Structures are given as structure tokens and as C-alpha cells.
Amino acid sequence: MTFSILARDPESGAIGGAAATGSYCVGGWVLRGALGAGMSASQGAAPSTFWGEDVLAVMRGGLSAKTAIDAVTGPDTGREWRQLSALSPAGEGAVFTGASNTPATAGRIFRNGVAAGNMLASSGVIDGMVDGFLAAGGSLAKRLLTALRAAEAAGSDSRGLLSAALLVLHPDRPPLTLRIDAHPSDPIGALAMLHEKTSTGHYAEWLDDVPTWNDRTRTGDH
Numbered sequence: 612m613t614f615s616i617l618a619r620d621p622e623s624g625a626i627g628g629a630a631a632t633g634s635y636c637v638g639g640w641v642l643r644g645a646l647g648a649g650m651s652a653s654q655g656a657a658p659s660t661f662w663g664e665d666v667l668a669v670m671r672g673g674l675s676a677k678t679a680i681d682a683v684t685g686p687d688t689g690r691e692w693r694q695l696s697a698l699s700p701a702g703e704g705a706v707f708t709g710a711s712n713t714p715a716t717a718g719r720i721f722r723n724g725v726a727a728g729n730m731l732a733s734s735g736v737i738d739g740m741v742d743g744f745l746a747a748g749g750s751l752a753k754r755l756l757t758a759l760r761a762a763e764a765a766g767s768d769s770r771g772l773l774s775a776a777l778l779v780l781h782p783d784r785p786p787l788t789l790r791i792d793a794h795p796s797d798p799i800g801a802l803a804m805l806h807e808k809t810s811t812g813h814y815a816e817w818l819d820d821v822p823t824w825n826d827r828t829r830t831g832d833h
Contacts, residue, residue, distance in 0.1 A: 614728030638776025732766030739765025
């Protein structure tokens with residue numbers, strides 16, 4: 612019921628994720644992340660938010676994304692109803708898709724990223740999303756938004772879309788977490804508009820005063 616993409620920008624060290632679904636509140640359900648641990652997307656027919664948090668805890672200990680996913684999914688007797696993507700701080704991706712998720716399902720690992728989805732119009736939705744991301748320019752956030760649009764154009768969630776979300780963590784900028792929990796016609800467009808509002812003008816200027824991963828004491832006097 613969801614498609615998502617996780618990616619790392621090797622130049623800045625930023626990590627991020629974006630997701631969209633034909634149901635409500637995709638950001639609250641799916642995306643998790645922490646600098647030093649990585650990114651995760653936990654989704655599926657019966658998604659586990661615990662999976663998304665637990666896989667970050669395992670990767671924080673230095674284990675690979677694949678090892679972390681195996682450690683989290685293996686003991687769960689409900690795993691066949693769930694899907695989990697993970698991206699390590701170094702950009703290594705891994706994905707698990709349980710067999711009981713509604714087709715079409717797909718997952719793709721690419722350099723510095725991973726994408727996955729279920730209840731898709733076709734498995735080509737994930738290829739469209741990854742190809743859109745790789746062809747895009749601009750900031751990591753803008754490339755992730757482009758990837759969501761590309762997935763939508765490639766067939767989308769088989770029910771259409773109702774919510775969309777973006778999470779970007781940058782070592783020298785405040786965390787960016789934006790969510791459109793319900794939109795009747797264009798949640799990706801609403802998310803892109805919200806990103807534009809928060810990355811320009813007075814709001815963006817104010818963000819220059821907010822602490823970051825690399826400067827936790829930053830204020831307006833920096």
C-alpha cells in the first residue's frame with residue numbers, strides 16, 4: 612500500500628527518505644532515521660513501526676543493512692505481511708518483502724539508496740522512482756520529491772494517493788520532516804509546496820539559527 616525511497620548524498624553526508632501511499636499518514640507509519648544510524652522505511656499490509664526503529668538500533672551498532680534487516684525480521688512471526696527497507700550511514704541498502712503483501716511488490720537497491728513498494732500498479736513503479744531520483748538534480752530533498760512524482764507517473768499505488776512524506780537529515784542543517792497526512796487529489800504536490808515554503812524566505816532564514824548535528828549550540832548569534 613506504499614512506495615518509498617531512501618538515499619544518501621555522499622557529498623554532504625545527508626540521508627533522507629520519501630514515501631507516498633493510498634492511505635492516511637504515511638510519514639508517521641513509514642519513515643524513520645537518525646544520523647549515525649541510517650534510514651528505514653517500514654511498510655506493508657500490516658506494517659510494524661517497531662521494525663523501523665529496531666533496524667536503526669542494530670545499524671547504529673555498526674552492522675550492515677542486510678544483517679540488521681535479517682536480525683529484525685527473522686524473529687517476527689508476522690513478517691510475511693510486512694516490508695522493510697534500510698539504508699546504513701555509509702549508503703548500503705537492503706530490503707525485505709514478506710510474501711503475503713498485496714501485489715505488485717518490488718524492491719531495488721542502487722548506489723547509496725534503496726526503494727521498495729507494495730500494492731503497486733506494477734513492479735515498474737519502483738524502477739520509475741529510482742530512475743527519476745538518479746536523473747534528478749538539486750538538493751537531496753528535491754531529488755526525493757522528484758522520485759515520488761516519477762513513481763506516481765509510472766503507475767503509483769494501485770488505489771491512487773492520499774498521503775506523502777519527506778524526511779531529510781543533514782549534519783549541518785536542522786532535521787527536515789514534512790508530512791501531508793491526507794490530501795484528496797495531490798499529496799505529492801502539497802508536499803512539494805510545503806517544502807518550498809520551508810526552504811525559502813523568512814522560515815529558511817530562521818533555520819540558520821537552529822542547532823544541527825555538527826553544531827548543537829548554534830543560535831542567532833552564530
